[in-house]
Amino acid sequence: MGLDLLDTPVRLTWDFPDDAIGQTGACLPAIADRVAAGGVFFVTLQGRPLLHPATEEVLGVFDGGCQLLITCHGHSDELARLAQLPQAGYQLLLDAAGFIDSNQGVDTRRLLSVVHALHLLECKPVIILTPLRDNLFYIPDLLRFCSDHQVAKFKLSNAHIGDSFHDYSAADLPRWQDLDLFRKSWLEFTKESCQLPTMEIHDLFLWEIMMSGQKTAGGQEQNRSEYGGCQAGNSLGHIDCQGVVHPCAAWPQPLGKLPDQSLADIWAGYERLAVREQIAGTPGGCHGCSDIDICFGGCRGLALHLNRSGGERDLMCSGPR
């Protein structure tokens, strides 16, 4: 079986090592070759990929129909490297986390100076954020910023656990109580006439709050009817700094290793199929819930690893309805 026979467009996140952790990255182009050969549609380089010497070579490998997304934190050394890279062939994701102080809020002046610097490099960034308890309530501020400064897209990505760069614990991540409060502040925000950017929201529970009732560019109401539950190991995958493939960035379980194995072999392997089988079951904490056919248990990776005591129920779910 090859990935080219699957109907699901696969998205991979890849924790790109940097010099700071002492890896030369000699095998990175080989890993990229394996990913490209697998027919993956989207690859997001995470960490500080702009600082790695192999980045340009990796860019060359994905010089086809695959969409490459590169994470940037807006640091001066990253911008200097960006100026040396080709301008086409990738999309830049500007991580807003470093511009938020949990007490002071969003440092819009510094964020704006970075966005301007990126514009000078003819780069129009997507602003991204991993929603955490500390920054959840600053999302409207970031959306106002996008609106004021013509940032066309805003993305709320999923939380990573158990990898080299992030290791969020359950205490860092939003819980249902936080979501209840956020819902109220979001309703207040929606009373403003703020022109929202295109939003991509990974988490189903946040999506419900922020996107329900919104219209698409074509005037149709947003829906997530195609949502078929947790996509870990199906349309989602994650590669860590060592080339080990996981079902998702929020599911730290090895499925195989690149470039030693091909992605197609890893995807056809027992480990991935076992993950999909596990996802097909209902988490213990969801039994009897009337909404299980809507959320399918939500984010199963985070729930499995961080909410065992809650019957592996999604951290943002208040309980069976």
Next chain:
Amino acid sequence: MNKPLRNPEIVWRVENRRQTEVLKALETGEEIEDSGTVILLQSGMMHQLNLIGGLIWQQCDGQQSLTDIAGELAKEFTVEQSEVESDVAEFVADLTERGWLINE
């Protein structure tokens, strides 16, 4: 449009295995018109291009003119260039109207 360029917003890939199968089918004279060999993903929708469409799509790199593309296609299928020129132009015009190709 002198040199068509694929819209960089569109994510796509060649379905190598299917392409090999379709090429084999073509050799044996089977109908291949509806067999997709290139998948395009645009705004969450997946689309397929058949063998000829997929080959044209792969040539649309902003460097080649319609004449160049027709020439490549004619070489690939050992036919006269004049036989494929209008098909290439029509296909490119259709994809341009959809926004999948842009002027370069």
